[in-house]
Amino acid sequence: NEYLNLSKFESGKMSASMKETDMLHDIIEPSEEIIRPQMDANRVRFDRTVEGDPRTLRCDPDLLKIVVVNLLGNAVKYGNVKGAMRLKIIFEAARVLISIWNEGPGFPESEKRFLFRKFSRLHTKELQGRKGTGVGLYMSWRIVNLHGGKMWAGSEEGKWAEFSFEIPYSPA
Numbered sequence: 203n204e205y206l207n208l209s210k211f212e213s214g215k216m217s218a219s220m221k222e223t224d225m226l227h228d229i230i231e232p233s234e235e236i237i238r239p240q241m242d243a244n245r246v247r248f249d250r251t252v253e254g255d256p257r258t259l260r261c262d263p264d265l266l267k268i269v270v271v272n273l274l275g276n277a278v279k280y281g282n283v284k285g286a287m288r289l290k291i292i293f294e295a296a297r298v299l300i301s302i303w304n305e306g307p308g309f310p311e312s313e314k315r316f317l318f319r320k321f322s323r324l325h326t327k328e329l330q331g332r333k334g335t336g337v338g339l340y341m342s343w344r345i346v347n348l349h350g351g352k353m354w355a356g357s358e359e360g361k362w363a364e365f366s367f368e369i370p371y372s373p374a
Contacts, residue, residue, distance in 0.1 A: 218262035218348050220372075225298055226256055228263045230291060233270035240278045247286045254293030260372045265345045272338040273302045273365050280363065281306035297351075301366040308357035317355050318343040342367070 223229065234250070241248050277287050281304035292299040309317075318339050346353045346367045353367040 218265055220260050220262055222258045223261050223263040223266075224256075225259050225291065225293075226252065229266050229270055230289070230300075233267055233274055234289070236271050237274040237278060240275065241287070244278055244281070245284045246278055246281065247284070248289070249286070250289045250291070252291045252293070256291075256293055257371075259298055259369060261349055261369060262345075265348070266369070269342040269345050269367065270300065270302075272342045273300075273367075276338065276365070277302050277304035277306075277363075280304065297368045297370045299366065299368045301364060303362060303364040305362055308359045308361055308363040309355075310357075310359045314355065314357075318353065339365075 230250070234248075240246075274287075274289070281287055285305035287305070288301075288303045290299075290301040290303070292301075343353050346369065349369045350372070351367055351369040353365070355363065355365045357363040
């Protein structure tokens with residue numbers, strides 16, 4: 203699916219079907235449900251917090267679900283077994299901010315520039331044995347940009363990693 207979606211983006215055939223969407227009910231909860239078996243298998247301690255007043259967002263819920271599933275899946279895949287993982291959703295006046303933090307090896311600052319590039323993978327000793335295509339973060343970054351948002355990441359090597367994105371509320 204990642205390669206199919208990438209092909210659609212690259213050929214210009216991927217478009218967003220924008221509609222009023224309940225972020226929690228239509229995107230966050232189904233994404234958590236998809237990743238829950240992986241979290242359970244790795245005995246991840248998961249916590250979700252919501253700040254601000256939840257409101258609808260004009261977006262493509264299917265595309266944003268791809269982003270959230272990818273980031274949650276990466277947090278499990280690249281995090282510690284029995285590690286902590288946190289999902290934070292912040293509803294602000296002009297935007298919604300989603301942040302996914304995991305306890306794990308993280309990544310060095312020198313590798314950060316490779317994160318959102320197509321077919322790029324991090325080259326650290328701790329992450330070398332973990333499978334991945336190098337397409338998921340690139341696709342997520344493209345989807346967030348398609349919605350007028352931005353995506354970024356931070357880490358403390360050997361301790362944690364956090365991937366965040368924001369989507370602005372568009373005028374009705």
